[in-house]
Amino acid sequence: MIKRILTALLFVSFLITSCSHDEGYGGLASITGKVYGKDYNSNGNLVGQGYLGGVKVYISKHGETNYFDSADSAYDGSFKFNYLHKGTYDLWAFGDCDSCAWDQVYVLKTIEITDKKQEVVTEDFVVSF
Numbered sequence: 001m002i003k004r005i006l007t008a009l010l011f012v013s014f015l016i017t018s019c020s021h022d023e024g025y026g027g028l029a030s031i032t033g034k035v036y037g038k039d040y041n042s043n044g045n046l047v048g049q050g051y052l053g054g055v056k057v058y059i060s061k062h063g064e065t066n067y068f069d070s071a072d073s074a075y076d077g078s079f080k081f082n083y084l085h086k087g088t089y090d091l092w093a094f095g096d097c098d099s100c101a102w103d104q105v106y107v108l109k110t111i112e113i114t115d116k117k118q119e120v121v122t123e124d125f126v127v128s129f
Helices: 002-018
Strands: 025-040 046-051 056-061 069-072 078-084 087-094 106-113 119-121 125-128
Touching (some): 106 125
Antiparallel strands (some): 056 069
């Protein structure tokens, strides 16, 4: 009798702990997007634009400042984070404009994954370079 009760308690505790996951890797969902750049001269005039390769995109749990992974955009500006659990994530990328008169800032997007196999496509990250 005691053995059955202990076995049942162990089974229930296993179910409770195995069904909930924090944001991060180990799931079946993904987030994809592209980085689009705008090139400004020292006068602030737009002189070129297009999708950028080699831009680092960071991902973290929503509200955390430390990232748990990063990805470099491909030649066509695309990036992808695979194997994510359901939850809310922050993604960001930095611009790189030496001649811009304004301060360079990051572009931050908050993305929510609501289904365990969801494939989220973000709007383009538009950065200055």
